Structures are given as C-alpha cells and as structure tokens.
Amino acid sequence: MNQTAQQTVRVDLEQGLHMVPCSLIARTAERFPCEIHIQKEDRSADAKTMLDLLTLSAENGSMLVLQASGEEARAAVDALARLFESNFSDTDPGSNC
Numbered sequence: 001m002n003q004t005a006q007q008t009v010r011v012d013l014e015q016g017l018h019m020v021p022c023s024l025i026a027r028t029a030e031r032f033p034c035e036i037h038i039q040k041e042d043r044s045a046d047a048k049t050m051l052d053l054l055t056l057s058a059e060n061g062s063m064l065v066l067q068a069s070g071e072e073a074r075a076a077v078d079a080l081a082r083l084f085e086s087n088f089s090d091t092d093p094g095s096n097c
Contacts, residue, residue: 005073034072
C-alpha cells in the first residue's frame with residue numbers, strides 16, 4: 001500500500017534550520033522506509049540528507065511542507081512535525097523506531 005502524507009510546519013528557531021536541527025531531521029527521517037522531502041517555496045530537499053536540508057536556507061518564521069510517500073509515510077511526517085512543534089528540544093531518538 002502506497003501511503004502519502006503531508007503537513008505544513010513553521011520554523012521557530014532564532015537561527016533557523018542550522019546544522020543541529022538538520023541533523024536531527026535527517027536522523028529521524030532515516031528511521032522510516034518511505035521517501036521524505038521537505039519543501040520551502042520552490043526548493044525541495046531530501047529529509048534524510050543533512051546537507052540537502054541546509055540548502056533550504058530555512059530562516060526563523062519559514063513555512064515548510066513535510067511530504068512523505070511509501071510505507072509508514074504518516075508516521076514519518078508525524079515524527080518530523082513533532083520535532084518542529086517541540087523546537088527540536090523534546091527529542092527521544094528511540095521513539096517510533
């Protein structure tokens with residue numbers, strides 16, 4: 001079954017998406033077998049690749065679209081959305097493995 005999921009999130013980090021949050025996004029995304037992309041305006045990045053995420057130049061206040069397709073797509077988008085909702089401070093690397 002090919003699932004798709006999408007959710008819009010806001011970057012609420014004073015320095016925007018820098019190395020640490022991008023690393024957390026990539027590590028979280030890697031736990032899921034589906035394809036996951038994050039879109040900012042006309043740019044799209046592979047959520048499993050930290051350097052790709054950095055190219056989004058997502059500043060504080062940026063709106064991003066989390067998009068996943070494939071097995072566990074909904075769970076992947078939910079896990080990534082939780083990172084944004086917690087401002088990357090309430091992370092449990094063992095959850096939703």
